[in-house]
Amino acid sequence: MSVRHSLLAILADQPTHGYGLKSTFERSTAGAWPLNVGQVYTTLARLQRDGLVEPEPAASPVGDAAATVDDRDTGRQTWRITASGREALSTWFDEPIVADPPPRDELAIKVLLAVAAEHVDVTDILHRQRTATMERLQQLTHHKHKADPDRELPWLLLLDALVLKTQAELEWIERCEQRLREQRAARERRQPGSES
Amino acid sequence: MSAPIIRFENVSRTYEHAGQTVRALGPIDLEIGAGEFVAIMGPSGSGKSTLLSLAGALDVPTVGRVTVDGNDLQGLSRKQLAQLRRQTIGYVFQELNLLPGLTVVENVALPLELDGERLAPARKVASEALEAVGMAGFASRFPDDLSGGEQQRVAIARAFVGPRRLLLADEPTGALDSVTGERAMRLLRDQCDAGRTAVIVTHDSAHAAWADRVLFLRDGELAPEPEPVGGRP
Incomplete structure (x- = not known):
């Protein structure tokens, strides 16, 4: 399962915070693959490093950077998809999944x-x-x-x-x-x- | 398990062919309780249809005893066998055998009328059976006007009409697409949850999975069944 692309798919719909990503993912996939919230944050950090998502600027009077760090700690930081993120997502949706070599059985x-x-x-x-x-x-x-x-x-x-x-x-x-x-x-x- | 409606005790069925004895089934022991939904699977020639014919009183064993609804088949005359079949057992075949010249409700009422029931009460009971399978609105239509799935529901209604509480079906979903076939299985599941008994032969594991028990036949013998784990709620 690609957690990266799953998160991108949800963010493409609307900017969401970490916990919201977890719950939306689980709801959409009938709870079959539980995600732990730590996994969500690790993946978000990698997606940000690769330029596929970015923190949404906080509507806080305090400086943007400070709000971002604080809110990420409390799980309230909202994330949005970037143009490169949309491109990566679209490639994922467009390409059929072909397992070769076959998954270990x-x-x-x-x-x-x-x-x-x-x-x-x-x-x-x-x-x-x-x-x-x-x-x-x-x-x-x-x-x-x-x-x-x-x-x-x-x-x-x-x-x-x-x-x-x-x-x-x-x-x-x-x-x-x-x-x-x-x-x-x-x-x-x-x-x-x-x-x- | 509730009181068995079908019981096989050390049953074998053999045929004479070209001077040789060919064993089609057995020896097997089997009990099917009232209200159970049982599926029989196995490769071609493994004895599935023979087992179903014996359970349906269409055939008698060469060795052993088959009891259906408390009746030992060996001890019944041809007339009594026919009566047992009419009153207790409904059959659904791949070719559904609905009579094209009769309306849907007439088709379903036919077994009751053959059993001496008068026309009006037979139609009333038939209408109830149609309602139970969601086909009440089709009573005055003719089978040829219905889709395959609708015809199947009528055949199931006919099999369970009136006092009949045991349905036997040989590849009942053979001619249906998978979604329609699943709907028929769902219907049988609901009927069994309401206390009826169904025994079906199928090659489709997804359909067999609707049953409470799945029996595997190989070379005329039943594979050992697993210990029940929990069971259906």
Whole structure:
């Protein structure tokens, strides 16, 4: 997840202070990725260093610089996006996300290593994983059943995404089982009577 | 689990083919409680449809005992089996088998009329069943005037009409797009939450996930089920 671009997206709508960024982000993404406020400030500092955001001048009678520092400490400093920030954001929205190399997938790694290992029962691993993944899919579906499509659109869209990913995992497990069965059958044909 | 509406005890179903005995299902033990929503998954030829036919009293086991709503299928005559099917069980097939010459309400009332109910009360009960699936406004339309999703809702209403409280469905969402298919699953979920029982065969895990329990069949046998964790609220 890109916290940088997420903050830019919110600031592009309107100038916001640190805590507001945190709560708007969490509301828009159905609370799926909690942000801690420290992470927000660290990211804002980097965005400022790169010229993508700037503190909004305070409407305080005290000097601008002093107000900026004070208010940042109390979380009331309001930030706004710069022209370069808008450009960076627009590039982010325009470019499709392509994960190459694929993100690390612990299940895939576990199964591939189990297939390579002599002493591990892959079928058993796959069976237990399918049960667990199906339960996860049932939980997600239960949330979908309870969600209000009018008031909870971000939550429903997120659930749809998670359901489809979980479904893909189930299909992959099914595919693994099928390929392993075919491989066993082919070995059997080559060496009749041998179990492995 | 509540009292089982379907019980399989050491059930096998075999067929004779070219002088050989082919096992389509079993041995399996299974209980499905009243009010449960159960999905059956498994590759082609794993015995899903055989299991559904036995649960629906469309077939009898070669070995073992199948009990549906307290009736041991082995002990029933053909006539009694037919009566059990009409009064207790509704079926939804991929081809929904709605009669094109009858209106929607006539289609839903048909099982009741076949069972000897008079026209007016049968229509009244059918209208209630249509209302339960959100199709009350379509009663006097003909099936061909409805979309696939609407026809499906009518088929579900027919399956649950009157005293029928067990719905069996074989790939009921096969011909529907994913959003419409999901709506049908939501409807079945609501019906089961209201005390009806549904058993569906599906290849679509997203649809199976609407069920309370998902059973996997492989080579005629059920994969061991996990211990229930918490369960549905």
